[in-house]
Amino acid sequence: MKTCIKILTMTETETEPSGGDIAADPIEVRLRRALGARSIVLVGLMGAGKSTVGRRLATRLGLMFKDADNEIEAAAHLTIPDIFAIYGEPSFREGEERVIARLIREGPLVLATGGGAFMREATRARIAQGGVSVWLKAELDVLMRRVRKRGNRPLLQTDDPEETMRQLMEIRHPVYGSADVMIPSRDVSHDRVVEDVMEALDAYLNGPSNQGVAAQ
Numbered sequence: 001m002k003t004c005i006k007i008l009t010m011t012e013t014e015t016e017p018s019g020g021d022i023a024a025d026p027i028e029v030r031l032r033r034a035l036g037a038r039s040i041v042l043v044g045l046m047g048a049g050k051s052t053v054g055r056r057l058a059t060r061l062g063l064m065f066k067d068a069d070n071e072i073e074a075a076a077h078l079t080i081p082d083i084f085a086i087y088g089e090p091s092f093r094e095g096e097e098r099v100i101a102r103l104i105r106e107g108p109l110v111l112a113t114g115g116g117a118f119m120r121e122a123t124r125a126r127i128a129q130g131g132v133s134v135w136l137k138a139e140l141d142v143l144m145r146r147v148r149k150r151g152n153r154p155l156l157q158t159d160d161p162e163e164t165m166r167q168l169m170e171i172r173h174p175v176y177g178s179a180d181v182m183i184p185s186r187d188v189s190h191d192r193v194v195e196d197v198m199e200a201l202d203a204y205l206n207g208p209s210n211q212g213v214a215a216q
Helices: 027-035 050-060 068-076 078-085 089-105 121-130 140-147 161-176 190-206
Strands: 039-043 065-069 109-112 131-137 181-184
Touching: 027 050, 027 121, 027 190, 039 089, 039 121, 050 065, 050 109, 050 190, 065 068, 068 078, 068 089, 068 109, 078 089, 089 109, 089 121, 121 131, 131 161, 131 190, 140 161, 181 190
Parallel strands: 039 109, 039 131, 065 109, 131 181
Antiparallel strands: none
16 A cells, blocks of 8 residues: 655644544544645546545545536536537546636545546646545456446547556556555445545554644
């Protein structure tokens, strides 16, 4: 599992939590405290479970949940497939970047992003500035079983959707690998994946190098 522990600085007005023993607090409390004003941003390919896991994670942490694709559709008054068909992918990506930047400014929240969002350098920088990125990584067979349940994936409208997905994995996985935390998204209960995400975030944000250090 990827662990990229970052040292967080304490401002003059912040103090260490009272009680001394952070580990004794419930994990939800530890995560909310460590996040501060930052958001949790879920990245990964279509079918990785970002929206479903994100909703449950937000409920556990008492945060708002936002799905970037839903927000884009609401802003454009069009579905994602229609946006692709009418304006093309480049125009969609520009709008996606603006929407994600706005949502992160509204944090803290749990944000599920579209599969291509993290590929844009400006979006990665925005997420790094205002959030903690979590890559939900699923194997090809898992992804295909899930995406076949929905026929509205613009990038999979090809003669060989599985080969298209394989190519997307080859291109995108190295970029997703720069996320702060990586969690396998496998065929277990969504609640189990949520637990995995929370435990990994706890290790990332409250690990030994960050004990007693408040979030920015």
